[in-house]
Amino acid sequence: MKFCVTTPIYYINGDPHIGHAYASIAADIMARFARLDGMEVHFSTGTDEHGVKVARSAESAGMDVLEFSDLMSQRFRNMSDKINMSYDDFIRTTEKRHEKAAQTLWNMIEKDIYCDTYAGWYSARDEEYVTESDVVDGKAPSGASVEWMEEASYFFKLSDYQDKLLDWYEKNPDFILPTSRRNEVISFVKGGLKDLSISRSKFTWGIPIPHLDGHVMYVWIDALTNYLTSLGYPDPEKAVYVSEMMENCVHVVGKEILRFHAVYWPAFLMSAGLRLPKRIYAHGWWTSEGQKMSKSVGNVVDPHEIIEEYGLDQVRYFLFREVKFGEDGDFSKSAIKKRISFDLANDLGNLVQRVLAFIQKIGGRLVVDYDFSEDERKLFENSRSLINRVRPLMEKQDLHASMSTVWELIAESNKFVNDMRPWELVKNNPQKLNKVITALCESIRSISFGLAPFMPDTAQKIFNFINVEGKSFEEIKSNFADQDFQEPFTLFPKDN
Numbered sequence: 001m002k003f004c005v006t007t008p009i010y011y012i013n014g015d016p017h018i019g020h021a022y023a024s025i026a027a028d029i030m031a032r033f034a035r036l037d038g039m040e041v042h043f044s045t046g047t048d049e050h051g052v053k054v055a056r057s058a059e060s061a062g063m064d065v066l067e068f069s070d071l072m073s074q075r076f077r078n079m080s081d082k083i084n085m086s087y088d089d090f091i092r093t094t095e096k097r098h099e100k101a102a103q104t105l106w107n108m109i110e111k112d113i114y115c116d117t118y119a120g121w122y123s124a125r126d127e128e129y130v131t132e133s134d135v136v137d138g139k140a141p142s143g144a145s146v147e148w149m150e151e152a153s154y155f156f157k158l159s160d161y162q163d164k165l166l167d168w169y170e171k172n173p174d175f176i177l178p179t180s181r182r183n184e185v186i187s188f189v190k191g192g193l194k195d196l197s198i199s200r201s202k203f204t205w206g207i208p209i210p211h212l213d214g215h216v217m218y219v220w221i222d223a224l225t226n227y228l229t230s231l232g233y234p235d236p237e238k239a240v241y242v243s244e245m246m247e248n249c250v251h252v253v254g255k256e257i258l259r260f261h262a263v264y265w266p267a268f269l270m271s272a273g274l275r276l277p278k279r280i281y282a283h284g285w286w287t288s289e290g291q292k293m294s295k296s297v298g299n300v301v302d303p304h305e306i307i308e309e310y311g312l313d314q315v316r317y318f319l320f321r322e323v324k325f326g327e328d329g330d331f332s333k334s335a336i337k338k339r340i341s342f343d344l345a346n347d348l349g350n351l352v353q354r355v356l357a358f359i360q361k362i363g364g365r366l367v368v369d370y371d372f373s374e375d376e377r378k379l380f381e382n383s384r385s386l387i388n389r390v391r392p393l394m395e396k397q398d399l400h401a402s403m404s405t406v407w408e409l410i411a412e413s414n415k416f417v418n419d420m421r422p423w424e425l426v427k428n429n430p431q432k433l434n435k436v437i438t439a440l441c442e443s444i445r446s447i448s449f450g451l452a453p454f455m456p457d458t459a460q461k462i463f464n465f466i467n468v469e470g471k472s473f474e475e476i477k478s479n480f481a482d483q484d485f486q487e488p489f490t491l492f493p494k495d496n
């Protein structure tokens with residue numbers, strides 16, 4: 001089975017912040033889950049380097065645009081590494097391979113392209129023309145200021161795709177998730193689609209259009225093509241791979257760019273006769289301490305800083321546990337501290353510590369006994385089936401419910417320790433003790449596999465404590481053998 005997952009490719013006009021890290025970690029969780037589940041994965045991320053906005057940022061930094069792009073793209077790569085992102089490809093739209101892909105796609109959709117002139121309000125921040133009626137007080141609906149633009153432009157006959165798109169949404173009810181977002185897109189398309197201007201002649205910082213001097217591609221058609229470039233398009237030898245990966249591809253995007261991905265992108269792909277992705281998942285936005293993040297307010301959350309302050313897995317956990325994936329969230333220091341102290345230190349850390357430290361107390365050796373009575377059998381079965389409960393949730397990118405499901409098993413395991421009182425069994429029922437400890441090791445192993453996509457370092461630490469490799473969910477199926485365990489250390493020290 002193949003699985004492809006992508007992040008948006010980020011504009012390089014500013015530094016990466018927690019919002020970018022969020023989309024990237026979300027996609028990383030999906031990629032890691034799929035790999036552990038035995039799938040062949042292609043996971044791409046990267047930077048979107050063309051367009052008016054980037055050209056202007058380079059200019060105001062007093063830098064050559066390519067030099068500026070190198071510098072800023074590297075910052076996004078650094079962020080990707082800082083958040084432990086397991087990407088297979090980091091794509092830059094200024095690469096030659098991408099220019100070739102975008103130009104090939106252009107040729108493939110040429111039958112739907114015609115030339116005209118465009119005059120209208122343009123928002124450079126959104127890299128989008130805004131209709132007259134949407135401009136209020138000189139601003140686009142996003143709040144960005146607009147400027148009047150007049151240029152010769154090539155247009156894509158998007159209006160021809162209205163029915164085909166509606167038909168696609170109907171036949172593929174999970175193409176856009178969450179469902180509330182799907183409904184928004186459908187009503188937008190039902191409202192009527194205008195042809196889309198897809199070239200720019202007023203500036204040069206973009207991919208040249210084949211055979212058309214003086215025009216560069218509109219940055220969105222360029223940017224969206226990155227998903228194909230990364231898979232190897234247009235190499236004919238990669239055609240089957242590209243198509244199979246696209247068919248199983250989830251594009252993770254912020255809600256503000258859903259329309260580009262769920263309307264324009266499928267229309268381009270239909271026009272080119274290419275496979276559409278499986279899903280567009282639109283996630284919500286983060287504010288910081290209750291306010292929109294902005295440089296002038298000085299509340300932009302820097303991923304490097306919070307990872308230094310709270311720890312990487314703590315941040316990864318917080319972002320996906322604090323709010324439902326798809327909804328907006330607020331980043332606050334008090335909220336992350338609470339999560340670390342209650343969920344991580346008290347629930348998870350305590351379970352691992354009390355069980356493994358106890359094993360050390362009784363000689364450091366696990367002596368297995370799978371001849372379970374009713375009590376242990378229940379925990380054992382719930383542990384072995386954990387991933388089967390999480391899988392259908394992950395298939396719909398319900399990251400939040402997946403985490404909650406893992407936490408239910410943590411709670412059940414902690415309760416099991418309280419009920420079974422192994423410290424008393426040592427004295428009065430050593431046979432029962434082995435069964436109880438065996439069942440608990442099973443639950444700790446399954447919990448670690450459930451955590452692994454979200455908190456890879458923490459999961460690996462626990463795997464090391466219990467001599468588990470941690471590379472595949474298949475490992476959960478085997479019984480533990482008698483063995484020595486090493487002394488555990490505290491996973492989440494309280495002073496954090």
Ligand code: ME8
Binds near residue numbers: 048286
């Ligand atoms: O739109 N909260 O790039 P971009 C949550 N280049 N997520 C946020 C966020 C916030 N406050 N701010 C940004 C572009 N994001 C285009 C994409 S794709 C073919 C081209 C995340 O740098 C979110 O995922 O503006 C959003 O969609 C993405 O960063 C946009 O990044």
